[in-house]
Amino acid sequence: MAISFGFTISQTRVVNMDNCDFGKLHQLERITPSFKKCMNCGACTATCSAQQFVSFNIRKVKSLYTMGQLGGLDKELAKCMLCGKCTLVCPRGLNLRPIIMNMRKLLTTK
Amino acid sequence: MSQYFSPFVLPFCAAVLVLLGICIWKYVRWYKHFDRLQKAIFLKNLISWKFIPALWEAFREGILHVRISRKNLVLGYMHRSIALGWFLLIVVGAIESHMAPTESHPFWMGIFFRYFVHDTPSPGISMFFANLMDFLLLYVLSGITLAYLKKVYSRIVGMKKVTKHVIFDQFAKFSLWAIFPLRLLSESLSANLYHNGGFLTQSVGDLFSSSFASTFELLSWTCYSFSLAIFFVALPFSRYMHIFTEIVLIFFRHLGLKERTAKTGFTMYELSACSRCGICIDNCPLNKQLAIPNVQSVYFLRDLRYKRVKPEIADNCLLCARCSSDCPVNIDLMSIRQQARHKQELDTQHNYQYLDNIQPFNAIGRVGYFAGCMSHLTPAIPEAMVAIFEAAGQKYWYMDEDKTICCGRPLMQQGYLNQAGELRRKNIEMIKKSKIQFLITSCPICYQSFKKEYKLPVPVIHHTEYIAGLLQSGKIKVRKDDLKTVYHDPCELGRGCNIYKEPRQILKKTTQLVKAKSEKEDSLCCGYNLGNTLINNEQQKKIRDAAFKNLMHKKPDVIATACPMCKKAFKHSMDFPIRDIAEIVKDNLIKK
Secondary structure: OOOOOOOOOOOOOOOOHHHOOOHHHHHHHHHOHHHHHOOOOOHHHHHOOHHHOOOOOHHHHHHHHHOOOOOOHHHHHOOOOOOOHHHHHOOOOOOHHHHHHHHHHHHHOO | OHHHOOOOHHHHHHHHHHHHHHHHHHHHHHHHOOOHHHHHHHHHHOOOOOHHHHHHHHHHHHHHOHHHHHHOHHHHHHHHHHHHHHHHHHHHHHHHHHHOOOOOOOOOOOOOHHHHOOOOOOHHHHHHHHHHHHHHHHHHHHHHHHHHHHHHOHHHHOOOOOOOOOHHHHHHHHHHHHHHHHHHHHHHHHHHHHOOOOHHHHHHHOOOOHHHHHHHHHHHHHHHHHHHHHHHHHHHHOHHHHHHHHHHHHHHHHOOOOOOOOOOHHHHHHHHHOOOOOHHHHHOHHHHOOOOOOOOHHHHHHHHHOOOOOHHHHOOOOOOOHHHHHOOOOOOHHHHHHHHOOOHHHOOOOOOHHHOOOOOOOOOOOEEEEOOOHHHHOOHHHHHHHHHHHHOOOOEEEOOOOOOOOOOHHHHHOOOHHHHHHHHHHHHHHHHHHOOOOEEEOOHHHHHHHHHHOOOOOOEEEHHHHHHHHHHHOOOOEOOOOOEEEEOOOOOOOOOOOOOHHHHHHHHHHOEEEOOOOOHHHOOOOOOOOOOOOOOHHHHHHHHHHHHHHHHHHOOOEEEEOOHHHHHHHHOOOOOOEEEHHHHHHHOEOOO
16 A cells, blocks of 8 residues: 655665766865765755755765766756755755755766 | 157157057947947937936046045045046146147147246246146145055055055056156256246255256156056056046946846946955955955956956855945946856756746735745744734735745856746746735845846835834834844845845834944845855854854844844854844734
């Protein structure tokens, strides 16, 4: 029986970390070193304005980006309205807006 | 003609022609780069009465420097003495040379008058002019002396930091500073030989021996001509282009031209109108609290003009508009900063198609209330607003009660114009279809966006304006408590939208309002402004702490503000009561 909780479980995913390309991750960490401080709590995702309308999970994007799974992330990031609520709620004091902007930039530029 | 010609006038004459040629060429080229709307406005208003106030302002700002004088009297005196003094030297010089009974009056006569004309039939008039010209020269020299002193000790003109100029500007500056001492020397040497000087040049001239004077007279006049020539040729490429451009810009502004979202020829006029005076440096929070030395408007405009601006300079600005309110030329610094951030190919379209199926609400006869993204992080503000609506018996539609579409200003500030436009279109559609009477917003960021970037069919007001109106019309009644409250002016509401009066009116009726150390146009940014993406949280806190210290001047019990962002900033790891004006009003409501 299908009960709707308003959210679903992410699909299981196997990532072989030996074959990942971490180039973009290192680039991002160079531009915005605070990226490393993230502890994946998901406060940003919970407060996100875009997430109220469409499935957009910035925490998931972050995790995928960290693991080098970059396919489709630029399209995902384009959903962000850059309102800055995530930055204000981040318990680690990360400045998320430049991280999102830079991630998108790095993903678009070859 | 030959009588009033000497080869040393050639550099001066050539330089004047070069200067005029380059200026006209540049101005025409920039005009060609106006966008279609700007050209239409320009041509429509070209022949109108608007020229008269423009002329007055051009005289006041280009010659008298009234706005600079308001910042600091000595600084104002320095600029005025050089501008007004030099202007009068040219005008009076021209009159003097035309009144001289010579058979021809070439245009360099006024500049090199005392070298060519030695005795006139009416000594009374020539003595009058000699003394007047000497007085004007002394006036200019007093300004130049202050400029030298400013270089050694800038606090003499009320500036902590002065602009670090590029080599070329230094070069132009020293040629300017050389002109008037050389003029004094040349006229004095001529006065020594021909006794045609006024009170200053004659007494200086008499210090020299006549053999010295006759040896160096020609050399001195040649140096004077060369210093003028170097300055004139350097002028269009250096910061001194502001001398003419500021005046042209004043006329353009009076004709109704302003900055657009993208860079146009008008921006080039604004960039060249910056005199790089450096007044924007001292009060910039990034300079004052964080000691970041190279991002202030003066450096940003310079880099943009010479086409070498880097993203880390353009992006490193809070957009708090403190520099805009300080700028004596009134350059639209915030718009230019946002233009330079344009993200080009990253600014894509159709990103927010997920908003398409959101249906507007039929709200005929109600007012719209838009809390804004940030107000959802400070739920006390919308709660208080709802309570106030109910107390006033106002029917309302809470537009973004559970889902917020961003107003688009944060995207706009970072240069995503298309994306911002997409959000804007959706919001406009929602507002139009809902048929609300007017729109109230709690967030100054949204407010500025609705007011300036949207073209809405209904009026937009900030909640402080709304509450002030309710209090005035007696729709709600409040009691006055005895807490000492200080008001923190949010940048976007104060300098952005010029709302200073209403919040203070409300606070005076509800509580004991005390003053902050600097407020209104001079208020300090809380640092959490969305404009900057490069400073980190620690740096934001430093800026916030400075703003907090400024507010604590009269030891208040409560800080009041009218921006959810500022409220959040003062809440962040701090333990001091901070409340929005709406909350204060709600708590002091007298129930009917």
